[in-house]
Amino acid sequence: MIVAVLATAVVVAGTLVYFNYFAKRRLIISTTTSLYDTGLLDELEKNYEANHNVDINIVSAGTGIAIQHAENGDADVILVHAPSVEKTFLEEGHGVNRKIIAYNFFTIVGPSDDPAEIEGKTAKDALKTIFAYGESLADQSGQTKIWVSRGDKSGTHTKEQSLWKAAGYNYTLISAEPWYANAGSGMGDTLNIADQKSAYTLSDIGTYLKFSKDGTISLVALITQEESLLNVYSAMAVNKTVPANQTLHEQINYADAMDFIKYLVSDETQQFIENYGKATYGQSLFYAAVQPLKNDAPQPVVSWIETAAFFEGSECPPQYRSDYPELYS
Amino acid sequence: MVDILGGIIKALQMILSGDPMLYGILYRSLFFSGIAVILATLWGTPIAMLLGLKDFRGKTLAKTFFNSLIGIPTVVLGLVLFLIFSKGGPLGSLGLLYTPGAIILGEAVLVTPILVSIATTAIEAVDPEIMNLSRTLGASESQASITVLKEALNGVLLSNIASFNRAIAELGVALLVGGNIAGLTDVLTTAISRYTARGDLDLAIALGIMLMVLVFGINMIVITARKAKLLLTLGRSPQ
Numbered sequence: 001m002i003v004a005v006l007a008t009a010v011v012v013a014g015t016l017v018y019f020n021y022f023a024k025r026r027l028i029i030s031t032t033t034s035l036y037d038t039g040l041l042d043e044l045e046k047n048y049e050a051n052h053n054v055d056i057n058i059v060s061a062g063t064g065i066a067i068q069h070a071e072n073g074d075a076d077v078i079l080v081h082a083p084s085v086e087k088t089f090l091e092e093g094h095g096v097n098r099k100i101i102a103y104n105f106f107t108i109v110g111p112s113d114d115p116a117e118i119e120g121k122t123a124k125d126a127l128k129t130i131f132a133y134g135e136s137l138a139d140q141s142g143q144t145k146i147w148v149s150r151g152d153k154s155g156t157h158t159k160e161q162s163l164w165k166a167a168g169y170n171y172t173l174i175s176a177e178p179w180y181a182n183a184g185s186g187m188g189d190t191l192n193i194a195d196q197k198s199a200y201t202l203s204d205i206g207t208y209l210k211f212s213k214d215g216t217i218s219l220v221a222l223i224t225q226e227e228s229l230l231n232v233y234s235a236m237a238v239n240k241t242v243p244a245n246q247t248l249h250e251q252i253n254y255a256d257a258m259d260f261i262k263y264l265v266s267d268e269t270q271q272f273i274e275n276y277g278k279a280t281y282g283q284s285l286f287y288a289a290v291q292p293l294k295n296d297a298p299q300p301v302v303s304w305i306e307t308a309a310f311f312e313g314s315e316c317p318p319q320y321r322s323d324y325p326e327l328y329s
Numbered sequence: 330m331v332d333i334l335g336g337i338i339k340a341l342q343m344i345l346s347g348d349p350m351l352y353g354i355l356y357r358s359l360f361f362s363g364i365a366v367i368l369a370t371l372w373g374t375p376i377a378m379l380l381g382l383k384d385f386r387g388k389t390l391a392k393t394f395f396n397s398l399i400g401i402p403t404v405v406l407g408l409v410l411f412l413i414f415s416k417g418g419p420l421g422s423l424g425l426l427y428t429p430g431a432i433i434l435g436e437a438v439l440v441t442p443i444l445v446s447i448a449t450t451a452i453e454a455v456d457p458e459i460m461n462l463s464r465t466l467g468a469s470e471s472q473a474s475i476t477v478l479k480e481a482l483n484g485v486l487l488s489n490i491a492s493f494n495r496a497i498a499e500l501g502v503a504l505l506v507g508g509n510i511a512g513l514t515d516v517l518t519t520a521i522s523r524y525t526a527r528g529d530l531d532l533a534i535a536l537g538i539m540l541m542v543l544v545f546g547i548n549m550i551v552i553t554a555r556k557a558k559l560l561l562t563l564g565r566s567p568q
Contacts, residue, residue: 004372008434011368012423015430028427037527042511057429059508061525073416073425188526211528215332248416251424 015257025056027256030075032155033186036060037234038206038285040078040276047272048263052257062186064153070238073248076257081155081233083309084162090311090320095236098316100293101264102233102273103238103305106159108223109208110200111190116146118200126223127167130200142178146195148201149175151182160202161233161265166228194218204231205276205283206285213281229324231303232309233286235261239322259326265290265327340535350512351532355539358516361429362496366489373444374439374485376517378474380445381452381481382460392449400441404501409506410435411505422527427508432516435502440492448514451484452477488552492542517543 017238018024035041036058045056063082071094080086087097108126110118111235116133118126134146150157161171174180183190187207191198194201195217205224211217223229237257240249263269269287277285292302293315303327311317314328321328343351413417414426424548425431443455456475478485500518507514509523517540523534 001419004368004375007368007371008437011364011430011433015425015428016423019424019428032528038568039527054462057427057508057510057513059510071417071422186526188485207528214528216530248421251416317488 005186007123011183024053025253025256026057026147027054027077027151027253027260028057028059028075029077030061030066030067031079032081032233033060033188034061034081034156034204035188035286036078038277040206040273040286041096042274043276044080044269045266047269048260052256052259054260056260059154062152062154063158067094072236073250073252076238076253077260078238079233079235079237080104080141081231082158083232083234083311085158085257086236087311089236096239096320097258097261097327098179098234098236099261099265099327100232100289100309100315101233102125102284103301104205104231104233104271104284105209105225106156106202106229106231107205107221109203109219109221109231111198112220114220114222115148115198116200122221123163123223123226123228124167127158127163127169131169131174131177133265134177137179137196140178144179145197146179146182147183148190148197148199150187150190150202151175151184154186155231156187156204157158159229160163163202163228175325191217191219209277209281209283209285227238227300227304228309229253230304230308232289232293232305234309234315237261237264262324277279282300285323304315330423331511332345336530336534337538339531340538343531343535344538348535349389351535351539353512354515354520354536355543357514358518358540358543361432361516362436364433364469365496366440366492367442368437369384369441369492370435370485370489373441373488374448374478377445377452377485377488378478380449380456382474382477384393392446394447395442395445399446401439401442402501403439403499403506406439407435407505408504410438410502414451414506426506427510427514429514431482431506432498432514433501435506436496436499439499439502440495443495444492447470448481451481452489454484455480472483486553494547497546498540 012323016101030116031041041058045058049056059069063080063085066075066080067085070089071079078164086098100101108118108123116130118129123127137144137146149160162176165169175182181193181197183193187203188211190201191203192213193209212215212219233272236253237254238249240252240254270290273286274284276290289305293305296302309315316328352444371457379389410431411426413420413429415421459479459480460473463476468476498518502520503516504519507516507519509515515523517536521533521536524530524536
């Protein structure tokens, strides 16, 4: 028994000693699945680690858990895409120095024969049409599903909820409809389920394009690129000084977190993000957001981003900034 | 449609070409599960000897406890350990979350009930006369216990193999407390889950094949060894 206790202690101590003294400095990034599953973050990680003595550890589990990680002090940087959640997060003091790093558009995908006939409609009208189609189904036993939701509190799920609301529905009631399926899993799994059931779903463009190109799914993108489908990605550093639960945040690697955020918004990285996947998919998976916002470029998408993802007229109001003024000049 | 056959062929090519990333994941799986079983054996065997050899109040309850924990869903244990290892949890200050140490400890806890249950059965099946005989021959209590343990060695070994199979094939604990960090805490099962979610099905299939070969391989060795009488059947009936 003594041996067992000792052995356990050795494993714990070994892990601690390794990470405290021998390993490179550790930067834990908790990220939304779309940035990770498209492979973009892997590339950014490689580029960054080549020039820095830092070991980036990416935990990919969706915006919901990323926020939770940051609140508990289990991550140093979070990359998310749910502005309403981010706002609360900043207000509660868990995150600082928010930077919008990229954007793209969600897309409503569905079976190629489009039984509800949503193609060419706006997202709002498409959801109304899907609702009417769902209600008109002969089978209301819950066997036939025509809409699959992520159902995992991810950024995509948050977006879906706001789209149903914008179309005039109570989301709680919608999610209880017999034709509504709750996948409770990542984007890839949700696309697979929708494909198997010949159902519609909301997807981020990157994951959809990848699955579609590989022939994993036969769903087609029916509604793309409109203001209500805008998807804005931002980075935040986890606050090192949270008065409420300071002890949880003492070990946050704030310096490297900020350095990584500066790397993300640098011109070279922004260019890299814009070009990522272009050769493979014939279109950008993500668009650079830093320069257009800085220059207040005339494209409509800039004002869309400002409407959708700015708080008090700024990507990060001054009270939520800490050091690093160059990020906002 | 997914091209299953094409995927399998590509997967086999990757395995045969010795893709370092694939083998890195394999070695991590073997290493984490191996250390986990060693840990579980160190603390599980004394428990099994206690349950198998001593009579005390609550013994049946303790045995039922370990038996019923055999089937604990790995994801529930993963959740519990996540809450414990998270900075907000009771052991948060150790900073173990998302490290190999967390997976090893988690899997060791996971396999302890299997290990204890099988080892207890093996120890109980040893003829009680052997304990008495060694005492008669002048052995101390602990020497006699060790004699019994030697007799039950096959069963204890079997408990290790069963534990190893459970550890290497489980997903929940490794995913939730390891975080599936590429190159650090990703193991066969969590990497399969990642590459399926990413649509990299060739990679997922390759890892799946590796995991199946491993689990089947271990079981084949056990069965063959038994047939060859290298390992005797679990326990012995009293002569």
